Amino acid sequence: EVQLVESGGGLVQPGRSLKLSCVASGFTFSNYGMNWIRQAPGKGLEWVAYISSGSSYIYYAETVKGRFTISRDNAKNTLYLQMTSLRSEDTALYYCARGAGMGYFDFWGPGTMVTVSS
Amino acid sequence: NIVMTQSPKSMSISVGDRVTMNCKASQNVYNNIAWYQQKPGQSPKLLIYYASNRYNGVPDRFTGSGYGTDFTLTINSVQAEDAAFYYCQRIYNSPYTFGAGTKLELK
Numbered sequence: 001e002v003q004l005v006e007s008g009g010g011l012v013q014p015g016r017s018l019k020l021s022c023v024a025s026g027f028t029f030s031n032y033g034m035n036w037i038r039q040a041p042g043k044g045l046e047w048v049a050y051i052s053s054g055s056s057y058i059y060y061a062e063t064v065k066g067r068f069t070i071s072r073d074n075a076k077n078t079l080y081l082q083m084t085s086l087r088s089e090d091t092a093l094y095y096c097a098r099g100a101g102m103g104y105f106d107f108w109g110p111g112t113m114v115t116v117s118s
Numbered sequence: 119n120i121v122m123t124q125s126p127k128s129m130s131i132s133v134g135d136r137v138t139m140n141c142k143a144s145q146n147v148y149n150n151i152a153w154y155q156q157k158p159g160q161s162p163k164l165l166i167y168y169a170s171n172r173y174n175g176v177p178d179r180f181t182g183s184g185y186g187t188d189f190t191l192t193i194n195s196v197q198a199e200d201a202a203f204y205y206c207q208r209i210y211n212s213p214y215t216f217g218a219g220t221k222l223e224l225k
Contacts, residue, residue, distance in 0.1 A: 101167060103211070104164060
């Protein structure tokens, strides 16, 4: 059974950093591109970042480019999102999701909540 | 960047009705659209990819159509469990932009 479990969320002050993790199981992690998508409270979905299976291709949304870094460790079946210079508008539930093809996502984790507030 | 505009924002439908919701891209995206269903408190679920391909296990009452800039998700004979938010998404080329969603409520 495919499982994705995010962790690392919490309350953080504006301007500070936070690193999210997503542990994958039930499939060959190294064969799939992975993504982070976020959802602010009561709002819609926003794609954040993509990393290809071998980390050769990385894309970011304009709203996080230069502040967030996506990475992965295929030996540990783990996806990461390093977030720096956090802003209140980064407050959201952060999902990791498996890439099923070019830019669409077939399995999602339950999400980890990030709250940016002083 | 391409903007995805969904309409209506919400709709209230009776069980057994047929419902159609729309997604309009600000530029030609060919057939590069996906649709997701999200129920309260749950993660989104993939329904349709490349505009009209039903994902594994998705009931055949869900149908996607369209090409270019105008796309439609149709649910035939809506069931109570279909009450949810529905999101379209531009796929294939980054950024993988989502629409703002359509809320489907059951009367």
